[in-house]
Structure formats: C-alpha cells, structure tokens
Amino acid sequence: MKTEHFDTIIVGSGTSAYYALEALASHQKVAVVAPEPLGGVCALKGCQPKKYLVAHQEARNAIKDLLGHGFETMSKSSWAALQSLKNAFTASVPHRTRKTLQSKARFIEGIATFCAPDALRVGEKTLSAKHIVIATGSLPRRNAIKGSEHLRTSDDFLEMPSLPKRIAFVGAGVIAFEFAYVAASLGSEVTVVHRSNQPLKGFDESMVARFLSATKEAGIRVITNAPVTEVTKQGATYTLITEEGLHVKADAVFETIGRMPNLSVLEGDAGNVQASAKGIAVNAHMQSVSNPHVYAIGDCTDTPYQLATVADEQGKIAGENILKGNHRTWDDALVAHAMFTHPPLVAVGITEEEAREKGLDYAIKEGETASWPSSKRIGETHGAYKMVLSKEGTLLGATLLRHNSPEVINLCAMLLKTKMPIATFKQMALAYPTASSDLKNML
Structure with missing residues (x-):
C-alpha cells in the first residue's frame, strides 16, 4: 500500500484543529483528516448551538x-422556530x-x-508525517446503569423537535443546569438528580449554594446524594430510581454527566500514545508524553477544561511548537469559565x-448585589460576588453570580493576567452605569 507523506497531519475539524492549521499551513505540507459532519x-x-x-x-x-x-404579560415562544434559527446556523458549518x-x-x-507511531490509516490510505496533531474532541459520557438505553444525551436535547412537559437530568454539572434553565423558562417541569452532595464541583462552594437558592426559586428541583441505579419506561413515562428508592417520573431523561475524550484514533x-479515560497525556507543550511525533489539543487531552477558548490556545501552541521547537507552554491557571443560567455563575x-x-x-471580599441599582432596575433578586485578594492588593480569583457576569469575568481575567493593582483599576473612569463599573464595588 502506497504511503502519502506530510510534514504534519491534523486529525479533527473543530476549533483546536483550525488554529493548529492556521499556524502551520503557510509553512508546511499539511493534511487534515476528519469525518463528516465537519466543524467540531x-x-x-x-x-x-447551545x-x-x-x-x-x-x-x-x-x-x-x-x-x-x-x-x-409574557411573550409567547415557539420551540420549533427557535430550533429552526439554531439549525440555520449549524447547517452551514460543515x-x-x-x-x-x-x-x-x-x-x-x-x-x-494509528498504524505506526508516525503514521495513520484512513480507509485504504496510509499517511505518514513527522508530526501528528490529535484534535478529535469529545463525546457525551455515558453511564452503565440498568435501563440506560432510555437515557438521551445533551446532543439529543439540542435536536428535540418539541419540548417535553416533564424533563429530568441525571448529573448536576454545567450542561445540566444550562439546559434545565432553558426548559424551565419555556414551561417544562424540570428535575436535576445528582449522585453526590456537591453539584458544580470546581466552583466556589458558597457561591454554588447561592446559585442553588436561585435555581429553587426558578422552579427547578435539584435532588442531591441520589445515585441513579435504574431507569424504567412504561408507556410514554420514564422513571428514575435512585439508590435510596426515590422515584422521579419524566417524559424525557437526559444523561448530563459530562463529556469524555474521543480516543478512537x-x-x-x-501509535504508542499514552492515554486514560481522562484523555491523552500531554506535557506543557501539548506534546504526547510517550510519543514525540504526536501533539494533542482540545477536549481529547487530559487537561482540566473542555472549553473552546482553551482548545483555541492549545491549537496555537501546538502549531508554533511544531514549527519552532517546544518553546510555548499552556497554563490552566487563567481560564475564565461561565455557566449561562439565570443568573449566570x-x-x-x-x-x-x-x-x-x-x-x-x-x-476575601464578598457580598450580595440584589439591592444595587443595577440589579433593581432589571428585577434581579439573586446576585452575589466573592473575590480572593492577595496581601499585595491584586486579584487572585473571582466568582460572580449576576447579570452580565460572563462579560465582567473577562475583565477579571485581565486583572489576573496583568497583576494590575486593584487600587490602579479603581482609578479608571469606566463607562457608567455598567456591569463592568460595578466591579469596582466588588474589589
């Protein structure tokens, strides 16, 4: 079988693959291998689409x-029209x-x-390269419980032609809460069932408690310490059965326990590529720890965040390191992340x-914001912030729970990156009244 040779082969078509290709395309002979649908x-x-x-x-x-x-009065919504709007975007992506x-x-x-440490097989073709970049993304994580065939995934939620009256989510992570708020806002009865006592691990615990208070007020039922052991179906009704014998009935059940790396390659x-259930093991240069020919980027790697912004930067780093030798590294310490709920966390x-x-x-500097003019004028009843400050007067960490916080957290990220003294930031004449100007009162 004839082998086709390249400088670099990129496996995948998502955002991390795009940025790796951007770095390499003008300098190397590059191949990109991916199945339809393209786009990541x-x-x-x-x-x-979310x-x-x-x-x-x-x-x-x-x-x-x-x-x-x-x-x-509330405006009338059309789920079908909303799906059409979303589908018009996704249909153009491939x-x-x-x-x-x-x-x-x-x-x-x-x-x-892989058919060798530096070669891939694609159908009847064999491709080889000095470097191979794996950017294969992730898949919905699945559970091996009795009746798991009745569980749908986040992918299925995005494609629902109609919105069920009763919806249950197994798992209380970011994906579950974002979709729970979408469904509840449109009138569905929503229950989130979580196996442990702490939803949203990775966020500040006291701020999660505040968020859960807002979630309860939004009419979303959250059940913790309730591992699901079985899912049954009778007619059109599904029943979640927990370890303690609790029964939760729904018209649709979605398994939202996170995503797992796609390691089919x-x-x-x-390929002699070390990996685990958490993903491909890489060093700070995004290079495989076991095969120097290979770099891995994005959701398929054993790194803490499955975020597009992270994938973008990792793609750039891998591309530049392939071109110029390992000189750029990835740092997980300054990743801003958001859960788009109401209010966002x-x-x-x-x-x-x-x-x-x-x-x-x-x-620590923390407080509630519901009494602030910026919250009162929009009727926001749940809002809070918690800042971790250094003894030198710089920001070490921030957690926000209020309107526009996904934009404000990016400003916090810049304060962290630049190590700007808080006193200096407070001297800036920011546009007012804005959510960003409120940040001065939080620091």
Missing part, C-alpha cells in the same frame, strides 16, 4: 423579572469548514487510526478553598 463539538453540538437556546431563555427570564414593572480546510491543506474525509495501540482564578489549600496569605 463547539460549532455543532456545544457552545454555539447559546441559541440560552439566548432565548435569557430574554424570557429578563421579561419575567420585570412582570408588573413595565411588562404585563460546508464552510470543508471549504476552509481545503483552502489551507490536503483534506481527507474519513476516520483515522488510538484504537489498536499502534462564572469564575476565574482560584477559589477560597484552593487559596486555603495552598497556604496563601489572602483576603
């Missing part, structure tokens, strides 16, 4: 908060992605697997728990 998790099954549904939830809840204070890939590289459609172990930097574990000399 973010554009097809993740942040982009935000179409979230934006509608945000608008509905904004009106709801002002009922009796300017608005007299063709647009293919056009981009073909303009910058040799694009080969298909599923790749490693099947057969011919967002964070960057370290939490109080982490500061305590590290033995840092720190101070």
